[in-house]
Amino acid sequence: MGARARAPGVVCVRGGVRPLSLPDAPGASEDRSCSPAMPSRYARGAGAQRIQCTQPTLRTLRTLRTPRTLWTRTFPAGLIATSLALALAPAPARGQGAGQGQEHPGKAAYDRWCAGCHGIDGRGDGEAAAYMLPRPRDFTRALYQIRSTPSGELPTDEDLMRVIDEGMPGTAMPGWRTLLSRSEREAIVDYIKTFSPFFAQGEAPQPIEFGRAPRATEEALREGREFYQRIECWKCHGEAGRGDGPSAPTQEDDAGFPIRPADLTENWHFNGGGTVEDIYRRLRTGLDGTPMPSFSDLLDAGYMTEEQLWNLAHYVRSLSPPEPPRVRDVIRAARVEGALPASVDDSAWAAVERYYIPLVGQIVVKPRWFAPTVDGVWVQALHNGEELALRLVWHDPSQSPDTAWLVWQRRVLETMEPREGGPQPADGAASAASAVGSAPAAAPDGRAGAGAATTAAPASAAVSDEASIDLARLPDAIAVQFPRTIPRGMERPYFLMGDARQPVYLWRWQSVTAAGAGGAQDPSEGLAIEATARGLTRIEPLPPTSQSLSWDATFDRGEWRLVLRRPLATADTVNQLQFRPGEPIPIALFAWDGSNSEEGTRGSIGTWYFIYLDQPTPGTVYATPVVAAVLTAGLGLVVVARAQRRERSGGSSV
């Protein structure tokens, strides 16, 4: 499908798509072809209208999986936000420099490239800021996360330059190294320092002497793990490091915006970089302006040694895979003999190839959602000629609904929602019908082994558009989307759950039923249904006779694991996709975190990928070599025999 080809960057303005060629960015390299730096001139073509990024952007994002730079490959959401930001950026103040002569040399570049998010006055209140979480840096406070200096100290110029060059993974801040000239970037560093009086006071900040990383031996990792427990990193970051600690729901940054503890198993999102050196530095310096403190005082107090802190850094690094996940277009479902593993933790899954599918916030249909929880799903697939099994694994710090997260839910809505016009939170459980009830309430329980559908599904399960939602009842959910039939050409239904003309076929699982909602912590309380969707808010469950999903789910320290199974062929060939091995079948994923106030259009979305079910190995594959071998041997024998005979007869004739 060519998604790997490096397409030129694309800016999508309402109703149109244009190639982006970075006309004004000195040093722009091919490596950043789909660059975050969407020049504002294109945006201004759309006037002051909000920019709607539709399918082309998602497609564009997929092309970003191949670039070598960390952030582009792994943080499409940041790209979207940044694109939006730059698209919304105010016009550079023209003529100021010419007439007044005294303008700071960094101002022009700052106003043009940075002010869209950080604001003309550096207060972190640019036009796009409201669409970002975490919010852009407020330079007037001179609080910087990524430093080489002790907590509370100013960053060095090199620290500032590094963030400008590399960007901040896990946020909307892109890297600018290849987009702006060195002198421009230096001028910007100098200019952002003028927003705070702190830089003009006192001596230049002095970096900490960090030393070098000791080797990451088994013993070092064991000790690191011990300190992870002992100094209670888990309080925020969770037992398994997935950002799901008991203190996670109440975290806020210095400006009072909700902020999440890092998921330590995804080092490609670490704001200051994912190497062991980066991690050690963050432990020493803290991330000022966030809840993450500095641990340097523990060294001064003799509580732990530098080496022990390094070992902690090694341990944290070890929680993430050696390389960030690579995104591939085709999920292969291998064919196995016998029954498929029905349980999520069946050991058979360990040997099955894993595919990473990145997700981003849904920002096409209002109310949009710029602060999604789920940023990717690991997919495994198997079939046996009769049945298909998908195992989906994704990180979500909460098993929703969970009342411990109610505070977070309100805050994140207040922070991100006001301009979207979406439903506002309601207090208490009075409006019980809305949230969870919006998903099909009484669909069949197809729990592993339970078999076919029996219960009546509600006539309609259109996602709630009521004025208020009941936060306390929102479940976690995931949806797997297929076309209703395997397409013959390249045309597929609209990736956002189809439309009226071309509906999609959906598997939708949620963590609790409406009846079980209210804090149930038993994964077996969930619900899986098959449905037809004609858009994000038009989901209709199939009739009970067409419900054939089986499932098994477990929630484990910030991670959902779910297995969904369905027979390849079913009776309802109109509504249900008939899976056929040997053909690429489009597949897309959606996810919702109830404890992040996600439901309906507020959630994570992905674009189309393919799943390919291996064909059964035909018998001829085994027979042909044998036949060939026998024939060859036979032929050989004949040839040899003949030759011998000829030799004999020839010899006698001589």
Add this chain to the structure above:
Amino acid sequence: MFELRDSVVVLSAGLLLAGCGAGDSAGGGGAAAASEETAAPAAVVDPTTVGTISGRIAFEGTPPAGKPIDMSEEPTCAAKHPGGARTEEVVVDGSGGLKNVFVYIKEGLSGGPYPPPTGSPVLDQNGCVYEPHVLGLRVGQRLTIRNSDGLLHNINAKPTANRTFNISQPTNMETTRSFAVPEIMIPVECDVHGWMRAYIGVVDHPYFAVSAADGTFQIANVPPGTYTIETWHERYGTQTVQVTVAAQQTAEVQVTYRDQMAQNAVVPLGQPIHLHDHPAGARAGAAEGGR
């Protein structure tokens, strides 16, 4: 009325008028201030002439009850509050005294020099609450931050005029920090325990206090003069009163807070204060304080 700027404007105007009209009665304080100013570099406060400001912060009406704190995540801390812990936003005793009001001389001082700070006040984390809840500190004075809980706290100070800091204390230990410039007030928070909050007032002179459980406070060794005193409360905001301190005398101050004040209260947080930006007011001081 409790908006800081308004108070300053009104006071300044009043003081100027008073200064013009009542020169004689201003003589004592004015002269003292003036002489101190001329001799400023060397002269430390004359111990034989100093007086005391003594007062009480009263609360009128029914105070809101503290909200219960759910410490079930931290059994160690919960055990230190047998009756259950409550937030300390408004603490009023049986006699109507309001605790945790920061009181300091805001205007009228000559600018020192003052005796150097002695000791290092302690901000203790005990039972997953800060003790004390409100604390005064001199510029440059070392603050001792103590963890008596033996479990993870982080100390996240959120000033604006000063540099921030955010440090970790996962065990019983002490750390010291200081602040470089005056600031009213600096919130201190623990991100591990969202309910933990303290406030630090940083001033560049020794004339400050925090009201005790019965609402009383005392500021000792004050040079004779007329001063503007500001009282700060985290929910009800600030009030200013004027007070004249005579040599070796105790000046009484009474300030009253009411619950309705919460509606219009402007609670200065992270505001740099410029204690010596009002020389006119400082020298004119004749008007008697109190409201």
